Amino acid sequence: MSLRGGHLLFPTKQSPNCKEIASGKKQERPRNDIYLIKIIYVLFLFSLTACNAPIQPTPVEATSTFTIPTFTQTFTPTLEPTFTPIPPSPTTTPIPCNPLITDYCISNWNFLFQRPIFPPDNDSIDISYPYASTQNGRRDPHHGVEFQNEFGTPVYATGDGEVVFADTDKVTLFSQWSNFYGNLVVIKHENDFYTLYAHLSAILIKVGDVVNTGDLIGQVGQTGGATGSHLHFEVRQGGDMYDRFSTQNPELFFIPKNGTGALSITLNTPYERNYEFSLVITRFSDGFVMYVSSYTRGFEANPEDAVLNNLPVGDYKIAFNDQTGLNERIVRIEDGKLTEVVFENVK
Numbered sequence: 256m257s258l259r260g261g262h263l264l265f266p267t268k269q270s271p272n273c274k275e276i277a278s279g280k281k282q283e284r285p286r287n288d289i290y291l292i293k294i295i296y297v298l299f300l301f302s303l304t305a306c307n308a309p310i311q312p313t314p315v316e317a318t319s320t321f322t323i324p325t326f327t328q329t330f331t332p333t334l335e336p337t338f339t340p341i342p343p344s345p346t347t348t349p350i351p352c353n354p355l356i357t358d359y360c361i362s363n364w365n366f367l368f369q370r371p372i373f374p375p376d377n378d379s380i381d382i383s384y385p386y387a388s389t390q391n392g393r394r395d396p397h398h399g400v401e402f403q404n405e406f407g408t409p410v411y412a413t414g415d416g417e418v419v420f421a422d423t424d425k426v427t428l429f430s431q432w433s434n435f436y437g438n439l440v441v442i443k444h445e446n447d448f449y450t451l452y453a454h455l456s457a458i459l460i461k462v463g464d465v466v467n468t469g470d471l472i473g474q475v476g477q478t479g480g481a482t483g484s485h486l487h488f489e490v491r492q493g494g495d496m497y498d499r500f501s502t503q504n505p506e507l508f509f510i511p512k513n514g515t516g517a518l519s520i521t522l523n524t525p526y527e528r529n530y531e532f533s534l535v536i537t538r539f540s541d542g543f544v545m546y547v548s549s550y551t552r553g554f555e556a557n558p559e560d561a562v563l564n565n566l567p568v569g570d571y572k573i574a575f576n577d578q579t580g581l582n583e584r585i586v587r588i589e590d591g592k593l594t595e596v597v598f599e600n601v602k
């Protein structure tokens with residue numbers, strides 16, 4: 256946009272009357288009429304003066320001087336916020352999550368143990384033969400979990416405690432069979448928890464030794480009834496260390512790795528069952544699918560029927576079939592926590 260608008264220029268025209276007068280047109284002068292000449296002369300002078308007035312202004316271009324407005328915002332609060340602190344009620348108690356009336360519960364579970372195998376060796380359990388599984392009747396009910404590793408892999412104490420057994424089980428039985436566990440180490444922990452390390456190729460501690468979490472105690476082997484090189488690991492609690500019916504699912508006690516949590520699934524049946532449910536667990540983020548069998552008969556004392564540890568945080572779907580059809584539940588896994596799910600009236 257131009258600021259040089261014509262209307263901003265002052266007019267330069269001279270008055271036509273002044274031009275005529277200034278041109279000095281000759282007039283007849285009466286002889287000897289001095290008086291008249293004087294009058295004319297005075298008038299002439301007057302007209303010249305009149306032509307000079309008003310003084311013509313010099314045409315100038317208007318200079319626009321815009322002052323950029325400055326905005327200074329000042330907020331004036333109309334209402335003064337008032338905070339009225341609510342004192343905590345001393346009678347308020349947290350409402351415990353009830354897995355019977357909610358899809359699932361997430362709790363700060365007291366995970367007790369580190370894993371007995373360290374990376375880069377395999378520190379994940381063999382999901383094809385989990386705790387309390389028979390592999391659909393092909394094997395004996397499993398009282399522990401397997402860490403598949405090659406012969407000689409280091410085995411470490413999963414918690415602080417005292418070594419209470421370090422020998423073969425040929426004479427002292429920890430199951431219904433002699434020499435079932437082979438070279439075996441048992442550590443006693445707080446609250447009468449026992450951890451068992453079986454099929455070892457080498458035992459590197461002795462009874463009475465006090466061990467700390469992560470101490471080297473032996474090496475993976477295939478002694479006893481092992482069909483291949485692996486570590487069989489058990490957690491026992493509630494009986495003495497020889498009581499094979501006091502076993503718990505180790506997956507319920509391993510401290511989850513960063514970014515993972517644990518999942519406990521309970522299937523309440525109205526009658527005693529003699530079969531395992533095949534649970535299909537799908538991770539939504541990448542579609543990864545896990546197949547886990549529930550506990551078999553004889554493990555009714557355990558409150559849950561399947562546990563998976565080290566599940567990356569996220570949402571999962573649990574699905575399984577019973578006699579009435581398909582059952583499904585969507586659950587969430589949170590970092591370092593235990594998600595508990597209960598299916599009622601499973602048939």
Ligand SMILES: [Zn+2]
Pocket residue numbers: 397399400401486487488
């Ligand atoms: Zn085993």
